[in-house]
Amino acid sequence: MDLKIAPSILGVDYGRMNEHLAELAPFSDMFHVDVMDGNFVDNLTVGAPVVARIKTKVPLDCHLMINNPHKFIKDFAEAGAYSITIHAEASLHLGDDIQKIKDAGCRAAVALNPETPVDKISKVLPMLDMVLIMSVHPGFGGQAFIPEVLEKVKWLREHYPNLDIQIDGGINDQTAPLAKKAGANVLVAGSYILKNKNPAGAAQKLRDA
Numbered sequence: 001m002d003l004k005i006a007p008s009i010l011g012v013d014y015g016r017m018n019e020h021l022a023e024l025a026p027f028s029d030m031f032h033v034d035v036m037d038g039n040f041v042d043n044l045t046v047g048a049p050v051v052a053r054i055k056t057k058v059p060l061d062c063h064l065m066i067n068n069p070h071k072f073i074k075d076f077a078e079a080g081a082y083s084i085t086i087h088a089e090a091s092l093h094l095g096d097d098i099q100k101i102k103d104a105g106c107r108a109a110v111a112l113n114p115e116t117p118v119d120k121i122s123k124v125l126p127m128l129d130m131v132l133i134m135s136v137h138p139g140f141g142g143q144a145f146i147p148e149v150l151e152k153v154k155w156l157r158e159h160y161p162n163l164d165i166q167i168d169g170g171i172n173d174q175t176a177p178l179a180k181k182a183g184a185n186v187l188v189a190g191s192y193i194l195k196n197k198n199p200a201g202a203a204q205k206l207r208d209a
Contacts, residue, residue: 001162001164001185002185003180003185003186003187003206003207003209004029004030004164004185004186004187005027005028005029005187005189005193005203005206005207006028006029006030006031006032006061006166006186006187006188006189007024007028007031007032007188007189007190007193007194007199007203008031008032008033008034008168008188008189008190008194009021009031009032009033009034009054010034010045010190011190011191011194011195012024012194017053017054018053018054018055018056021054021055021056021058022056023199024058024193024194024199025056025057025058026200027199027200027203027204027207028058028203029058029059029186030058030059030060030061030082030083030186031054031056031058031059031060031061032061032063032168032188032190033046033051033054033060033061033062033063033081034046034063034065035047035051035062035063035064035065035066035076036065036066036138036139037065037066037067039066039067040065040066040067040087040089040090040138041065041138041139043139047072047075048072048075048076048078048079049079051076051079051080051081052078052079052080054080059082059083060080060081060082060083061081061082061083061085061166062076062081062083062084062085063085063111063132063168064076064084064085064086064087064090065087065090065111065138065139066087066090067090068090068092069086069087069090069091069097070091070092070093070096070097070100073086073097073100073101073104073106074100074104076106077101077104077105077106078104081106082106082107083106083107083108083109083129083130084101084104084106084107084108084109085109085110085111085130085132085166086098086101086109086110086111087110087111087112087113087138088110088111088112088116088120088121089113089116089120091110094110094121094123094124095123095124095127098110098124098127098128099127102127107129107130108127108128108129108130109128109129109130109131109132109164109166110124110128110131110132111131111132111133111134111138111168112131112132112133112134112152113134113137113138114134114135114136114137114146114148114149117152118152118155118156125160125163128163129163129164130163130164130165130166130186131156131160131163131164131165131166132166132167132168132188133149133152133153133156133165133166133167133168133184134149134168134169135147135149135150135167135168135169135170135171135175135179136168136169136170137169138169143169143170144170145169145170145171145172145175146169146170147175147178149167150178150179150182151182153165153167153179153182153183153184154182154183156183157182157183157184158183164185164186165183165184165185165186166184166185166186166187166188167179167184167186167187167188168188169188171187171188171189171192171206172189172192172206173192173202173205173206173209176189176205176206176209177209179209180209187206187209189202189203189206192206193206
């Protein structure tokens with residue numbers, strides 16, 4: 001499958017967000033929007049009103065690291081999300097929430113924290129457009145890559161060859177080849193791209209993984 005690069009907007013300059021995203025757009029397949037509620041994870045970021053003000057033609061991949069995601073799916077869909085990811089650990093009725101995402105016209109994805117086994121989503125896997133494997137603990141950028149999660153990536157690729165498998169956390173030019181070899185085809189990168197003096201070059205290194 002073609003490799004896709006999804007820069008996380010967590011590290012963009014929010015004072016000039018649309019300008020900054022325009023600079024990243026030429027080498028981005030989607031923008032990964034980290035939504036944190038200060039409850040499910042110990043950090044607080046953007047909500048749907050901010051997402052609605054993003055002006056870009058690059059698809060918005062909204063990763064909801066929040067409790068009770070069913071309450072906000074419609075808001076993010078109406079704000080312009082192309083894809084909505086909810087956490088298996090946070091959804092009380094995972095199948096219903098996935099269907100709600102699809103009914104809202106978005107691609108549906110589920111995220112698994114490093115300790116969460118794939119078995120947790122076995123019943124809903126056929127419904128999904130994408131699975132997000134967290135290779136760090138969600139909530140903060142700049143963490144070290146957890147290689148053990150690659151076993152989940154390998155299993156998913158073996159059993160669901162046409163599924164988009166996204167990996168998020170600690171992705172750089174050293175870990176990207178490992179992720180791709182395991183079967184990941186969507187790489188989320190925050191610090192590695194956004195803090196690089198040459199973000200386009202950094203993205204190309206990931207694409208060449």
